[in-house]
Amino acid sequence: MPPKKKSKADSSTTKALSSRKPPAPSWPAFASLRPESDLTLQEVVAGQIVTAPNFWTTTLCKNYVSFLSSLPLTTTPGKPKKGDAVRVNDRFQIDDPAFAERLWSDTALKNLVLGSTENDGLGMDETQRRELWGGEVVGLNPNIRIYRYSKSQFFDQHYDDANNVTLPGDPPVPARTTWTLLLYLTSPATGCIGGETVFYPEPEAGKKKSKEPPPEPVVVDLEVGMALLHRHGAQCMLHEGREVLQGEKWVIRSDLCVKR
Numbered sequence: 501m502p503p504k505k506k507s508k509a510d511s512s513t514t515k516a517l518s519s520r521k522p523p524a525p526s527w528p529a530f531a532s533l534r535p536e537s538d539l540t541l542q543e544v545v546a547g548q549i550v551t552a553p554n555f556w557t558t559t560l561c562k563n564y565v566s567f568l569s570s571l572p573l574t575t576t577p578g579k580p581k582k583g584d585a586v587r588v589n590d591r592f593q594i595d596d597p598a599f600a601e602r603l604w605s606d607t608a609l610k611n612l613v614l615g616s617t618e619n620d621g622l623g624m625d626e627t628q629r630r631e632l633w634g635g636e637v638v639g640l641n642p643n644i645r646i647y648r649y650s651k652s653q654f655f656d657q658h659y660d661d662a663n664n665v666t667l668p669g670d671p672p673v674p675a676r677t678t679w680t681l682l683l684y685l686t687s688p689a690t691g692c693i694g695g696e697t698v699f700y701p702e703p704e705a706g707k708k709k710s711k712e713p714p715p716e717p718v719v720v721d722l723e724v725g726m727a728l729l730h731r732h733g734a735q736c737m738l739h740e741g742r743e744v745l746q747g748e749k750w751v752i753r754s755d756l757c758v759k760r
Contacts (some may be wrong), residue, residue, distance in 0.1 A: 524596045528567050532557045536608040540621030545718055547632060548737055549699060549730045550622075550679075552612060556725035561685040565750050568592070568646050568685075585658030585740075590648040597642040597668045600754060604640045609727070613637055613756065634678035634731075635758030639667050641677050645753040649695055653749075655741035657700070662733030665757060677755035679729045685750040687722040694745035696721050697728065700738040722749065729756065 534554055542551050556564075573590040604610050611617045614637060615629050622629070630636060642665070649655075660680050667673040686692040701715040720728055730737065732755070741749075 524594060524598065525567075525571060527599050527602070528563050530560065530602065530606055531563070532559045533607060536611060536617055537619075539608045539612060539617075540619060541612050542621055544720065545699065545701070545737075547731065548735075549718065549720065549728070551720070551729070552609075552727040553723060554725050555607070555609070555727040556683065556685075558689075558724050561724050562690075564752070565685050565690075565748075568648070568750060571646060573646070573648060586654075586656040587658075588653045589655065590650070590653075592646040594644055595642050596644050599644055600640040600642045603752075603754065609640075633756060633758060634733075635676075635760070637756055638673050638675055638759050639757050640681065641665055641755040641757055642667065643754070647749075647751040647753060649741065649744045649749040649751075651744055651746060654695075654743040657738055657740040659736040659738060660730075660732035661736075663755075664760065667757060674760050675757035676760045678731065678733060678758050679756040680732045681754045681756060682728040682730075683752040684722050684724065684726050684728065685752065686748060687724045689724055691747035692722060692744060692749045693747060694742050695749035696742045698740050698742060699730070702737070 534557060539552055539555060542553065543549070544551055571592040573592050575590050576587050579586075608617070612620050613633065615622065615624065615626070622632075624632065641663075662677050664674070664676050667675050682697070697720045699718040699720070701718065703712070703714055730739070
């Protein structure tokens, strides 16, 4: 198992990029969304990984890839600071509370996470849901990140840190991030080969020093329009974004926020 490195919630590149404070993009409308009744959450690993297949339509993803290609992307340094994981990709980052709120409330995400739909797929009561998400979910992190991984680019094994944030409101809402949100816009169907997100479960407490082989990695393949949620912070699983072998991998990144 490689050294356990942290992404530090993009800390090194976050400061450099956010200091430029570009104007908020004119994000395309969320047209052609699937009916909420057609969407469910799937728990891939209990308490750790949840997906929402077909969260966005192929058409919407295609429109966003075309738009995102026009943004001023910055290539991350190939040699990270000590303690950071190696990450090579192109990215755009901006604090945009309005877009975060749109992604949360103008799609089915809010009702799926809060269990307000007729069948969200998790079958949990309110107490179980709060335990899963780490508290009372109040929205998404306004820090929006756009990732493009081209051929040979990747994100080495790492952990995602939790962060304290403040969501706009009257009054503002103090919050902390608990789960990473990744929205995949490309897949093998669009010509992107490789780039899977791979998680490495820890051995059970009594088996950490045994000679048994470690648990099998959990591989989440790219699917156009799929939303992937995974727990981060102290309980984050070691994970990586595999090297892209062909085409481009496009991802929209934010985080679930709970009240603190």
